[in-house]
Amino acid sequence: MNKNKKIVSLLILVTALALGVTVFQNFFADKPVARSMDEEQMSAAADGSDSADASDATQQNGAETSLVEIVGDALETPNPLGEIVMGDPDAPVTIVEYASLTCPHCGAFHNEILPILDEEFVKTGKVKFYFRPFPFDGVATAGAMLVQCSAPNRRVGFLKVLFERQSQWLMSSDPVEDLKRISKQAGLSETDFQVCLKDERILNGIRAMQKAADEQLGVNSTPTFFINGEMLRGHQPVDVFRKAINDQLPNDMKSSN
Numbered sequence: 001m002n003k004n005k006k007i008v009s010l011l012i013l014v015t016a017l018a019l020g021v022t023v024f025q026n027f028f029a030d031k032p033v034a035r036s037m038d039e040e041q042m043s044a045a046a047d048g049s050d051s052a053d054a055s056d057a058t059q060q061n062g063a064e065t066s067l068v069e070i071v072g073d074a075l076e077t078p079n080p081l082g083e084i085v086m087g088d089p090d091a092p093v094t095i096v097e098y099a100s101l102t103c104p105h106c107g108a109f110h111n112e113i114l115p116i117l118d119e120e121f122v123k124t125g126k127v128k129f130y131f132r133p134f135p136f137d138g139v140a141t142a143g144a145m146l147v148q149c150s151a152p153n154r155r156v157g158f159l160k161v162l163f164e165r166q167s168q169w170l171m172s173s174d175p176v177e178d179l180k181r182i183s184k185q186a187g188l189s190e191t192d193f194q195v196c197l198k199d200e201r202i203l204n205g206i207r208a209m210q211k212a213a214d215e216q217l218g219v220n221s222t223p224t225f226f227i228n229g230e231m232l233r234g235h236q237p238v239d240v241f242r243k244a245i246n247d248q249l250p251n252d253m254k255s256s257n
Helices: 002-019 023-029 039-043 048-063 104-122 138-149 152-164 166-170 175-185 190-196 200-217 238-246
Strands: 093-099 127-133 224-227 230-233
Touching: 093 104, 104 127, 104 152, 104 166, 104 238, 127 138, 127 200, 138 152, 138 175, 138 190, 138 200, 152 166, 152 175, 166 175, 175 190, 200 224, 224 238, 230 238
Parallel strands: 093 127
Antiparallel strands: 093 224, 224 230
16 A cells, blocks of 8 residues: 555656646645547547647636636536536436546446446436546546546547556556647647646636535545435446446336346
8 A cells, every 4th residue: 555655646746747737736735418439539630620629628718717616516516617428418317426537446447337337328328427526636636637628529538548548657657648648639739738737727626526525425435426316435346336227217217137
């Protein structure tokens, strides 16, 4: 455990020094409908409009006030930075996940369990799935900020690749370059990358969601899920998720698995 903590601490320091993202210090001061996009789609060469979408989103974020607050119910209030969501908006079951990009259990869920749930429940119109950032360190915060800065139609795919390559970029000798490379595949230019990680509004939006989840919902570890409002903690076997989802589905939509 001490070794892992030292590794994470070193990565945070490297990231802060390399990017000059002084807002990370503020993070520690008071810490508290689309289908999945394949990696191939993210890696495809972006045309002019895609690049413009990412640049416009970054510029708009920077132009707005940096103050972001969650007013109202933490689960019902939309992500103030733009939703990261999969599934039919009319699906009867809503899953909200709070996760950190540097959390191994979160990575295991996204790489092992979510693809199964996607096939069985999301693509069949039974579940809509929302991702909410709950970072515990500066590296996770950087990744979450970059996902929010990408064009809306690329966020799910960007997130997917970050979790797929979690062990590579997190333990890399130069995680900044790895994040930059993956960000480029998601349509962020080098300028977008730098501007995003210095955008206090993006940082404050992530912190606001984290604070609301902590204070209202009692989220203090990742991953934590809410299935139609019912809390489920940790990386659970797929059958645990199947039962929890089926318990919320109408009888004619229950899965036989």
